[in-house]
Amino acid sequence: MKLVVLGLSLSSSWGNGHATTFRALLKAFAARGHDILFLERNVPWYASQRDLTDPNFCRLAYYDDLEALTAWQDEIAAADAVIVGSYVPEGVAIARYVQGIAEGVTAFYDIDTPVTLAKLARGDFEYLSPEVIPGYDVYLSFTGGPTLRLLEESYGSPAARALYCSVDPDAYRPTGVPKRWDLSYLGTYSPDRQPTLERLLIEPARAMPDRRFVVAGPQYPDDIDWPANVERIEHLPPAGHADFYSASRFALNVTRADMIAAGWSPSVRLFEAAACGTPIVSDRWAGLDALLAPESEIILADSSADVIAALDRADSDAIGGAARARVLAEHTAAHRAAELEAHLNEASEGRTNGPHEDATLREIA
Structure with a gap:
């Protein structure tokens, strides 16, 4: 599967939990045989605090603004799946852009779902707006439970699925250091x-x-x-x-x-x-x-x-x-990667909109 991810940050864990979440998930997703391109908005806050510049599980590239994103138009269009994350700058405009050109499945990965819904309720459309939610084939939510039904029934998501955060057990384990x-x-x-x-x-x-x-x-x-x-x-x-x-x-x-x-x-x-x-x-x-x-x-x-x-x-x-x-x-990253693969394949099989309704994602054994 060729996957393109537009996320808040992969390169910098400074002041956000997105980077470690994406790192664990995408490392495990790549281990399942998939090819990943991560596109990160080049902003000074993260550019000055990067602690991962050359990941070995995906390609990492930066873009300066929405116009510069067009340099990656061919890869976005041809990908089997494109994921846009929460808190991505100009997220609403990027949603329209991705939904307009992507030939594969489009997904929104919300690592901040309750915060997002509270923002939508008060008319704050910083990175997501109600009108673009139905255009995503699947809404991958940090939050499960009743929120998933809310996303489908009140906001028109074709499929809301829980994709909780996870942990990379290679990076997080008891180290035996003295208790401080x-x-x-x-x-x-x-x-x-x-x-x-x-x-x-x-x-x-x-x-x-x-x-x-x-x-x-x-x-x-x-x-x-x-x-x-x-x-x-x-x-x-x-x-x-x-x-x-x-x-x-x-x-x-x-x-x-x-x-x-x-x-x-x-x-x-x-x-x-x-x-x-x-x-x-x-x-x-x-x-x-x-x-x-x-x-x-x-x-x-x-x-x-x-x-x-x-x-x-x-x-x-x-x-x-x-x-x-x-x-x-x-709750390891390997569990989440398998869930992500299943959600994207489910969305592909059920897709009926756009010129590529017969497109399918390749199953990786």
Whole structure:
């Protein structure tokens, strides 16, 4: 299968979770025998912070604007499938362009589905608009559950399919480094996550001055009052994630408000921490129990008292081990790549619009 992906970023993991998601997924997709071209908008923010410039699983190329994208018109037109990702600059115009010239399946991969739907509801069409959704043959959604029906019934998607984030088990595994922190959190600053971070990490840190905590990620305001026992790491590249989680007795998972409201929206960090065998303390949302079993594979916390109690649990190693086993059995990049292949082939077989309605994608054994 020849696949073209237009995504937010593959080259830079700075301040976004898209890069690690695409890296894991596309590496596994290429391992199934497929040919991939990733087209990334050349923007200063990512250009100055690139930590993957020559991937060995796909071709990576940059374009400066929509007009410059026409240099890749022949490859987009001839591809068996073209995927446009969420938060791609000029995403609506790119959707129209891709849908107008692509002879193969077109798909939208939304790594931010609840955020996207909240933006659509308030008329914010930054990278997606209601009128282009029906033009995508399949809507690949970071969020599962009831949201999939909403996308089909209210927005006219011909096929909405869950494609959760995943983990590359070669990159995320226990490394055996000494434990440095009792509780860690890895994530870019988000105003709607910050109250939960305050409740589930900063308040426990104040209550437990003899314990060690860490928050890694960029864009946190200077006026946050960090307790003395909370270490700050401004940016942690993916190469350091496995050691970071392995050095943590527990890892905290904090979910954005829109994603809590929608449910069924696992963060890539959830799978990555679990793959490292680190027991996870998480906020609560619908659908989480279908991914990891509460108490035996993950600890749910509503208050700082819940976190304080969790940090003293004697069964933490068993919880971390069980979560790792579950993720390796169900949530690796290889699992997602197989799902992606199936979704694209399903869309091709059911396609009825355009001049290429008989086109099919080659099955790779």
